[in-house]
Amino acid sequence: MLNIHEDNPQHNVAWSLLPALLIPQNGTSLHTITAPGGVKVLANVDMRTGCGLPRRARRVASAAHDVCQVFVHADIREADGTLPAIPDFHAPTLLWAVENAEQIALWCERGTSLHPEVSAWIVNAAYQRSRFQTAVNATPESAASWLAYINRWKGKDAEVRVFGPEARQ
Numbered sequence: 001m002l003n004i005h006e007d008n009p010q011h012n013v014a015w016s017l018l019p020a021l022l023i024p025q026n027g028t029s030l031h032t033i034t035a036p037g038g039v040k041v042l043a044n045v046d047m048r049t050g051c052g053l054p055r056r057a058r059r060v061a062s063a064a065h066d067v068c069q070v071f072v073h074a075d076i077r078e079a080d081g082t083l084p085a086i087p088d089f090h091a092p093t094l095l096w097a098v099e100n101a102e103q104i105a106l107w108c109e110r111g112t113s114l115h116p117e118v119s120a121w122i123v124n125a126a127y128q129r130s131r132f133q134t135a136v137n138a139t140p141e142s143a144a145s146w147l148a149y150i151n152r153w154k155g156k157d158a159e160v161r162v163f164g165p166e167a168r169q
Helices: 010-022 055-063 091-099 115-127 140-153
Strands: 028-034 041-047 067-073 103-107 132-137 159-163
Touching: 028 055, 041 055, 041 091, 055 091, 067 091, 067 115, 091 140, 103 115, 103 140, 115 132, 115 159, 140 159
Parallel strands: 041 067, 067 132, 103 132, 103 159
Antiparallel strands: 028 041
16 A cells, blocks of 8 residues: 655655556556545546456445546557557446546546646545546547547436547637
C-alpha cells in the first residue's frame, strides 16, 4: 500500500509512477485504492484493448467500494502503431463502464493541458457522493465515434462532459 505523506519529497515521485503501475499493456486491471485516512475506498479500473473484467469482478468493483472509477485508454497506440477503436475493447466491460457511470468524461485533446480540469470534475463528483465515474481518453479524430457510443449506452441520468477541441465547436 502506498502510504507517503504529501509533505514527503517522495510523494510526487510516487504519484508520477502510479499511472505506469496501474495502466496495463493490454486488457483490463482492477485496483483498490484507499484514500489517506481511509475516508474512501476506490475501485480503479484501467482498460486497454483485449480482455476485460469478468462479471464477478465488475460486481465487486461496483458494490464493494465507495467509488468506482473507470479509465478507458483509447489514446494509447497499439504495438503496431494504430489507435484502438471501440470494437477493440472488451464489449461487456466497456458497456458496464458506460451504462453504470453517473459522470462520463470524454477527454480528447493532444497533450495534457486539460488534465487538471478533467481530474477536478471527476474528483469533485466523487466528493459529492457520486459512486461511479468513467473517463474515456481518446484522440480528437475518434471523439465523434466515442461520443456517439457514450450517448447510445449511457444511463438516462448520466452527465456527459467533453474535454477538448470538440467541446468548443
